[in-house]
Amino acid sequence: MKDMLEIKNLHVSTADGTKDILHGVSLVIKKGEKHAIMGPNGGGKSTLAQVLMGHPGYTVTKGSIILNGTDITDMPPDQRAKLGLFLGFQYPVEVAGVNFANFLRMCVNEQKAEGEKKVSPIAFRNQLAEQAKKLGFSDELAKRSLNQDFSGGEKKKAEILQLAMLKPQFAILDEPDSGLDVDALRYIANALNSLEHPMGLLLITHYQRILAYVKPDFVHVVKGGKIVASGGPELAEKVEQSGYENLA
Amino acid sequence: MSSDARSIRASYPLGFHKPDKSVFRTPKGISREVVEAISYYKNEPEWMRRFRLQALMMFEQKMMPTWGADLSGINFDDIYYYVSPADRKFRTWDEVPEEIKDTYEKIGIPEAERAYLAGVGAQYDSEVVYHSLKRQWEEQGVIFVDTDTAVQKYPDLVREYFGTVIPISDNKFAALNSAVWSGGSFVYVPKGVHVEIPLQAYFRINAANMGQFERTLIIADEGSYVHYVEGCTAPIYTTDSLHAAVVEIVVKKGARVRYTTMQNWSSNVYNLVTKRMLIEEDGFGEWIDGNLGSKVTMKYPSVILNGRGAKGEILSLAFAGKGQHQDAGGKAIHLAPDTTSTITSKSVSLQGGRSSYRGMVKIINGAKGSKSFVRCDALLLDEISRSDTYPTNIVNEQDVTLGHEASVSKVGEQQLFYLMSRGLSEAQATSLIVNGFIEPIVKELPLEYAAELNQLINLSMEGAIG
Secondary structure (H helix, E strand, O other): OOOEEEEEEEEEEEOOOOOEEEEEEEEEEEOOOEEEEEOOOOOOHHHHHHHHHOOOOEEEEEEEEEEOOEEOOOOOHHHHHHOOEEEEOOOOOOOOOOEHHHHHHHHHHHOOOOOOOOOOHHHHHHHHHHHHHHHOOOHHHHHOEOOOOOOHHHHHHHHHHHHHHHOOOEEEEEOOOOOOOHHHHHHHHHHHHOOOOOOEEEEEOOOOHHHHOOOOOEEEEEEOOEEEEEEOHHHHHHHHHHOOOOOO | OOHHHHHHHHOOOOOOOOOEOOEOEOOEOOOHHHHHHHHHHOOOOHHHHHHHHHHHHHHHHOOOOOOOOOOOOOOHHHOEOOEOHHHOOOOOHHHOOHHHHHHHHHHOOOHHHHHHHOOOOOOOOOHHHHHHHHHHHHHHOOEEEEHHHHHHHOHHHHHHHOOOOOOOOOOHHHHHHHHHOOOOEEEEEOOOOEOOOOEOHHHHHOHHHHOOOOEEEEEEOOOOEEEEEEEOOOOEOOOOOEEOOEEEEEEOOOOEEEEEEEEOEOOOOEEEEEEEEEEOOOOEEEEEEEEOOOOEEEEOOEEEEOOOOOEEEEEEEEEEOOOOEEEEEEEEEEOOOOOEEEEEEEEEEOOOOEEEEEEEEEEOOOOOOEEEEEEEEEEEOOOOOEEEEEEEEEEOOOOEEEEEEEEEEEOOHHHHHHHHOOOOOHHHHHHHHHHHHHHHHHOOOOHHHHHHHHHHHHHHHHHHHO
16 A cells, blocks of 8 residues: 555564564554554564564564555565665664765665766755754764764754655654653654654654654554554553553 | 996806897796896896895795795795886786776776776876976975986985885895885985975876885985875786885984875785885874785884884775785884874775784883874674784883774674665665775875775675675
């Protein structure tokens, strides 16, 4: 189906087969929808995010992932990205000596269709500066090496900036709020809300506090490798009050 | 030259004397006759002839190094030690391996240079550029000629310094070079003269410089500055299996010399080079040394800090691919107070290649206030490649600062996953990581080298990962 990310009965184990982590997760995200996944630590939230992007450390033992009607379950991460999927990392990886702006330009050009005009370094710098300004970020990040010596907050900002430049159809954000103080959190949330291109969003978080700023259409609770509850924004409030314990 | 020397030569009874001035080659193997013939053919002064013969004796006495890379594949009897430039047998373009041609194409080497790099003969015509630069240098009193010419034109200057920084007894391959050397560059920069344009460019394609046993001597007189650049990132195709060069540099009081080399020999070559700088008071000497190709490289650019406040810096880059062993590093010898040295080594190993950092820092008693910092980083691209570190510190003075940092890293699954999640292929992602890793050295390279190097790494990643 077009404009849809479908997760069908996903069972996942570690690549070495020693540990089963997800036990049948199903979820449909349509373009334009915001879904939040909450849940206790170790429940499988981050694994789900990584598996959706094709992390080689996990094996899908059953079920499938369908992006806009294409089965991407066995595709390498770069092909998924080219089909319009994005993962904002909980722990963005540092790559020394690789300039952030050059890297991002390479990625943007890589996602252009065959024959489509590539963006020049100067044009890209301008676009990037403009986008950074729109999000309220300093474009000073663009001059530095990719994530290297970035503070926790800067790393999270840089992920959002990448998202804004790559304009994916579906974005998974793995704890974009973790490790941030309230001001930084509000900052990231505002930036997320100001993104203009239409996309489906899967926001993974341990705390509900970001959901006060980025209002989800749907909330799911993942626990023990399964979705144990689904609902509207009121589910997040319920979790807020009574925790994950009382959810089956 | 004395008339005695001339008469000895005239009567010299060698069977293989030159039939024609422009065509000459010694037979395979090395002997007193071969060395005498080289000197005779070049019409050298007596002191150079003796220097060569002494060096030959030293070569015969010296043992092969028992450390470092495996050199058992070298057969000294199966090498031509001298071929006059006019007699070089040029291969045809068809004989050049496809792989090499392909690389030239992909890294964008200009047509005119490709043939030359591949040894197809055609001399690259850069005379016009060269001549205008040459005039500038001459007006400043700078001498920049091939070393054979220097022996003829500036015998006193050459004799004063030749073999003083690297004596013939230094090691077996320096001795060999001293006995049979040909080509290389001779540079003299007078007091206070700053050569603004790096001595390079046309050299990339100069025949005399790409010999097997070239010999370079650079003298930077007090307060002068020069940047010398040699080699190139593009693969040099040669059927000669041994390259044993010597580079000697004298940096006088307050002078500064930067020497940049980038070598990418074809994978049959043993590349064994001795290079050293003698740096006087407040002088500053820098080596930037990149080793990409060859079968085996053993090369440890050295700085001897011989006067108070002298400073030396070595940047070494090694790239070891399939079947290659890059044994590289640097040496800093502190002989005077307040001297400073820095050695930075970066190596990349892939497809079973092996890179070793081998370095030495020596600080003698009395070299108070000296500082040395060594940093060596290795990057492994797969499980079958290898990296080793062999640092040696000899410090006989209390009042010094010495630092050493080393790291070995692997291209990690997490890094690849991150980059690939942004739409880059595995080869692109790996290239980025490698290029990022060597960036601190690459940024010191002349721009065109840096660009070619980048292309070359991208290419080899495509080859390695597919």
